[in-house]
Every structure is written in structure tokens, then in C-alpha cells.
Amino acid sequence: MPVDAAARAACLSHTFLSSWRCYPKLILNWHTLCSKARDGNLRGRIDNILRNHSGIGLKILRLRLHSPSICFPYIDNWLQVAVTPGIEELTLCLHKKYKFPCSLLSDGVRSSIQSLQLDSCVFHPMLELGPLRSLTRLILRDVCITGEELECLLSNSLALEHLDLCTCKEIVFLKIPSALLQLSYLRVCGCWDLQVIENKAPSLSTFTLVGQVSKLSLGEASQMMKVLSLQYPNVVCYARAKLPSIMPNLETLVLGSSAEVNTPMLSTKFLNLKHLTIQISGETLPPSYDYFSLVSFLDASPSLETWYLEVYPEDMEHESVFEGSSDLRQLPEYRHDSLKTVEIIGFSSARCLVELTCCIVRSAVSLERLTLDTLRGGGRCSGRNDGDSSDQICSPVSKAVVKEAFRGVAAIRKYIEDKVPSTAKLVVLEPCPWCHTTTVLDYFGM
DSSP: OOHHHHHHHHHHOHHHHHHHTTOSEEEEEHHHHHTTSOHHHHHHHHHHHHHTOOSTTOOEEEEEEOOTTOOHHHHHHHHHHHOOTTOOEEEEEEEEEEEOOGGGSOHHHHHHOOEEEEEEEEOOOOGGGOOOTTOOEEEEEEEEOOHHHHHHHHHTOTTOOEEEEESOTTOSEEEEOTTOTTOOEEEEESOTTOOEEEEOOTTOOEEEEESOOSEEEOGGGGGGOOEEEEESTTHHHHHHHHHHHHOTTOOEEEEEESSOOOOOOOSOOOTTOOEEEEEEOGGGOOTTOOGGGGHHHHHHOTTOOEEEEEEOOTTOOSOBTTSSOOOOOOOTTOOBSSOOEEEEETOOOBHHHHHHHHHHHHHBTTOOEEEEETTOSSSSOSSGGGTOOSSOOOOOOOHHHHHHHHHHHHHIIIIIGGGSOTTSEEEEEOOOTTTOOOOHHHHHOO
16 A cells, blocks of 8 residues: 555554554655645645654655655755654755754764665764664765764764765765774765765775765775775776785676776786676777787686676777777786676777677686676667567667678677687677668678
8 A cells, every 4th residue: 555545544443543644654755645636635644644643663764755846854854854753764865965964963863864865965973973883784875964973974884784875065074984894785885075985884895986085095895895986087007907815805806997097917817706897988089099918907817707897989099990900909828717797888890899809709718708898888779679679769879880890790700709708608799780770881882
């Protein structure tokens, strides 16, 4: 039964009202409650729901109100009713900045709350707030909070395991205290004024950073890091040069870069790395960038099992494999025993990309599946490929991208297909025959 219908039923039935007053989970979403109604009706519905709920027994409250006209005084009233001792999860997602009242976090609430998520809020916790004894998960998105205030909050959250910070623009210095013994997950995304990250939490094993900082210190947790995701310019070269010695136990590595230099071939190894994702934006790459240099990661990762590579072929300026010499570079007498799955998104006829793929095929003796997508994954319709004649169409792409996609298909047929061992499956995702009507014949005169 929908939440608002349950609230109305509670008004008519004493038995239902009794159970409704202690209903443990409320998810109040603008789209589901009132997507076609005015905000006044939405306020009325939420008032009706919360008026008939005592607050007693409420464990989970998710209030997602992205409507721009919601009046904040109503939110104060709603939270006063719903956020009571015993609550375990509070999610508050708004459209505008709302000043979250720290007074809501009474001693009883602080003792029970396990998960707190605030979106588009002003939050100024002070050291006097008191301990949040059970808080294990904290998510702050587009929240006005300073680094000092966040440090006070973290110092009061000694059970914290999961910390997620996104577009918190007032944080300049992020300090994770050593007292957070249980903290294993940290994600920092789009905090563009952030200059320094200093972590002293010893159990951190999963870390994501989107955006570059002047100083990154993960402390002793670096040695035990298992999952790392970094996204900023030149991070691919940095990761290959620095991470093997800094993070020797890394198992999953995700790298995203909008500008890159060639990856050096080095003697250092990722001995435990099993899963590698590299995303490189070709829109800012010079023609001199050599995709073949990424083979350095293959050479450095003897335990690698999956490799996902995404490149952007828009306005491809690299030399095509159909131009110049027909000889392709390769690593002499190289063998990789662990690699099973490789996927390249945005495959093109760039010589260096074809050379990299051929090197993978020749050396990966355990290869089970090779997927080459010529249109960056989302470039084709989903229905027509399985015979559905629905009106779904492919997402739009430029003529240059379609042309290069067909050149990529031709490069696969000529240089790669016959090198794939019979024990491996080759999946070639070509341009859609319905939406992208140009064929290989048009470009190569075949």
C-alpha cells in the first residue's frame, strides 16, 4: 500500500491506526507522492502521513524533496515529529540549502542513528554536539560544512565505517582522525576547493578521489589499500610510476583522466592487482599519445584478471592502422597467465590501439572474452538488436564517430579477429544497422 494511502486508511480504522503509528519505515519522495500535484498538496500529504504517525518505532526516514518551492518551516515540523530516539537511518535530500538543526540530534537520537545522509543542507556541528555512538554511515552532498566542523563531527563518530563527501565546497583541509578504527570506505568527489587530505584511520581499504589535491596522505592505510579510484589529469602515468610501492596490496584500480602522457615501462609490479579500469578522454589527448604504452600495466600486473579500457574516439587524430607501414609493434616472447576478460570501449582504427589489442590477444593465454565496442557503449538502441521493432533509437553521435566506428570494425576484421584463440569469445559491437545506415563499404570502397 502506498504511504499516503496507508495514512488515509489509518484515519478510518482504529486497528490500522494503531499499527500505522509505529510503522518503522517512511520513504517520502516528491515523485511518488505528488509528481502531478502542486507543492501545497505535497505538503498536505506529508503532513497527513506524519500527523498519523507517532514517531514511536520509526527506524528509517527518507525525505527526498527536490521541488524548488518547498517551505523550510514545514521541514522543521516534519523532522521534529519523525526524528526521535530509536531512529536508525535519516536521509534528507532537498532542492535548496536548508539549515539542518543540530538540536534534532538529541542524546537518544545520537545513540540510535546508524546512517545519516544530507543533500543540499547547511550543517554546522560543533564539538559540543556529543558522541554519535552508533553512526556507521555518513553521506554529505552539496553540504555547507567546513573542514573544522567535519573534524568535530568525525571525532564524535567513532563507529563510522563509510564516509562519502560530494561537492562540499567549503572543505579545504580534510582530516580523518586515527580514532576512526572502523572506517574502511572514503569517497571524496567534486570538493573543488579541497587542498589537503590527511588520513590517519588505519583500516581504510577503499578510497575514491575525483578531483586533484595538493597533498594526499593516506598514512599506514596505504599498505592495506584494496580498492582505489582516482580521477584527475595525468593520473594514469602517476599510478603506474608511484602506486606499486605505495599500495602493494591493491586488488582493484580505477583511473580516469582527461589529459595524459605516455605510460612508462618500469620494473615495479602490482603483484596483487586483479581488476583494472582505465578511462581516458581523447578530446584533449595529443596525436602523440600512445595507447600502446598502457601495455606497461599488463606487464606490471601478473595477477590481472579483468581489464576495462574506455577511450573517446571523437575527432580521432591518431595515425590509423590503414595508413603507413603494415608492421605492428609487439612485446617479444611475453606471456600473461591470468587475464580472462578484456573490454575496450570506443575502439577505433588508431594504430597504437590496434597494437595494444593485438599484444593482449597474443600474450593472454587464459583469455576467455574480448569485447570491442566501437561506439562507447551507449551508442546503440537496445530493442532492435534482438528483433524488437519498437521505436527505440540509438543515442545521437556525429558522422565522424560513425565513420571511425566502421574503420574500427574493419581494423578488427583485418588485424585482430584471426589472432583470437579458439578458446576465447570475441564480441564486436558494431554501429547499429538501423540507426547508423552508413556501411563499411561506403568508406573503403569494398
